[in-house]
Amino acid sequence: EKINTTEDRAVLHTALRAPRDAVIEVDGENVVPAVHAVLDKMADFAEKVRSGQWTGHTGKPVKNIVNIGIGGSDLGPAMAYEVLRSFTDRDLTLRFVSNVDGADLHEAVRDLDPAETLFV
Known part of the structure; x- marks a missing residue:
């Protein structure tokens, strides 16, 4: 239906x-x-x-993942990460950006190497 x-x-x-x-x-x-x-x-x-x-374009492995999403595209991944992160080995840094505010995005990525960062 x-x-x-x-x-x-x-x-x-x-x-x-x-x-x-x-x-x-x-x-x-x-x-x-x-x-x-x-x-x-x-x-x-x-x-x-x-x-x-x-690997990314430079051949470096990914060490950071930034999820950009609004509503369910943010809430679902962020919730799953929060619930399951104690089961990870913490080799990856995950960040979540839930809006189109450039200042928020800048804060999320300011200390990340672009060559090692995957944006979803």
């Missing part, structure tokens, strides 16, 4: 939590395999960043 009337599409956050063998159909197509393909790519990318295998 397309309950997102603004974008005229189904609300599919349930597919993000669905097991691989689940079936969630939209317009007659099971979307779960496509969702898991993207989740697998995300997990692979995250592991490459954490291991230092994925």
Whole structure:
């Protein structure tokens, strides 16, 4: 059912939590395999960043991640980080910018090396 009337599409956050063998159909197509393909790519990318295998333009590994988002694009990642950070080895510095204020962005990045910083 397309309950997102603004974008005229189904609300599919349930597919993000669905097991691989689940079936969630939209317009007659099971979307779960496509969702898991993207989740697998995300997990692979995250592991490459954490291991230092994925590098920035200069070849340096990423040591800092700055998430720029407003609303749910900020609140979700910030909440997940706050809840789970005690389980990390703290090799990465994470910062969150939740608005378009240049002063706020400057404060978030002032001590970060651009060659070692990934912006999301």
